[in-house]
Amino acid sequence: xxxxxxxxxxxxxxxxxxxxxxxxxxxxxxxxxxxxxxxxxxxxxxxxxxxxxxxxxxxxxxxxxxxxxxxxxxxxxxxxxxxxxxxxxxxxxxxxxxxxxxxxxxxxxxxxxxxxxxxxxxxxxxxxxxxxxxxxxxxxxxxxxxxxxxxxxxxxxxxxxxxxxxxxxxxxxxxxxxxxxxxxxx
Ligand code: SF4
Ligand code: SF4
Numbered sequence: 314x315x316x317x318x319x320x321x322x323x324x325x326x327x328x329x330x331x332x333x334x335x336x337x338x339x340x341x342x343x344x345x346x347x348x349x350x351x352x353x354x355x356x357x358x359x360x361x362x363x364x365x366x367x368x369x370x371x372x373x374x375x376x377x378x379x380x381x382x383x384x385x386x387x388x389x390x391x392x393x394x395x396x397x398x399x400x401x402x403x404x405x406x407x408x409x410x411x412x413x414x415x416x417x418x419x420x421x422x423x424x425x426x427x428x429x430x431x432x433x434x435x436x437x438x439x440x441x442x443x444x445x446x447x448x449x450x451x452x453x454x455x456x457x458x459x460x461x462x463x464x465x466x467x468x469x470x471x472x473x474x475x476x477x478x479x480x481x482x483x484x485x486x487x488x489x490x491x492x493x494x495x496x497x498x499x
Contacts, residue, residue, distance in 0.1 A: 354443050358441075358443055358445075359415045359416075359417050359441040360415060360441060360442050360443045360444045360445040361408075361410055361413070361415070361441070361442055361444040361445065361447060361457075361465060362408050362413065362415075362419055362420070362439050362440065362441050362442070362462070362465075363439070363440060363441075363442040363444070363462050363463075363464075363465030363466030363467075363468075363469050364406060364438060364439055364440075364459070364462040364463050364465070364466040365436075365438075365440055365463075365466035365467060365469060365470045366463050366466060366467055366470075370463070370467075371463075372403055372406065372438060372459065372462075372463060372466075373425050373436070373438040374391075374403050374406060374425065374438040374439070375401065375424070375425060375438070376391060376393040376401045376402075376403055377424060378391055379422045379423065379424065380418075380419035380420075380422060380423055380439050381419075383418045383419065383421075383422045384418065384419055385414065385416060385418065386412040386413065386414060387412075388408060388409040388410075388411075388412035388413050389406075389407070389408055389419060390405075390406075390407040390409075391403065391405070391406050391407070392404040392405045403459065405458055405459050406458070406459045406462055407456060407457065407458055407459075408456075408457050408462060409455070409456050409457075410447055410455040410456070410457060411452055411455045411456070415441060417441050419439045420434050420437045420439055420440050420441050421434060423437040423438050423439050425437055425438040440466060440469060442465055442466065442468070442469035443469065443472065444465055444468075444469070
């Protein structure tokens, strides 16, 4: 093969490569610049379970244990006690996110309901939120206790209330993930 033929083949290969590049330049973008840009999640997205609190900031859980029984990987642990008024108190509610498969069965079986909430499982004491950024350096950081689960649920409630079209409902969840980690260390 003479020099001229090789030069011609080289130029042809470069032209073909550039043609492919220019073809993609005119196409619409399919990727996003995560984490600065976030995609809008569907309303039914299943993320980390949380415990949306009532107006006074307490869990609405009645301690029936239905969620703990139905949970496939058995990652819900609830401890209760009876107060002086003989009412059941939730001492701790733990969800081990290392094991949770976000199946949503806990939310489905929860007997607590609310007429005001028009979602699929209205006002459940345990709800699957849109929190999905949960990387951690150790197992313990992903074992969420009652205060963290209430914080997750509270943030989810806030996001749902300003459910505006075109506004990513996950916008502040990365900050929440940091907040939850701080609570966990606390
Ligand atoms: S979403 Fe599924 S795996 Fe996770 S806590 Fe609920 S029942 Fe268990
Ligand atoms: S979260 Fe719902 S299902 Fe689970 S113990 Fe509380 S009331 Fe029962």
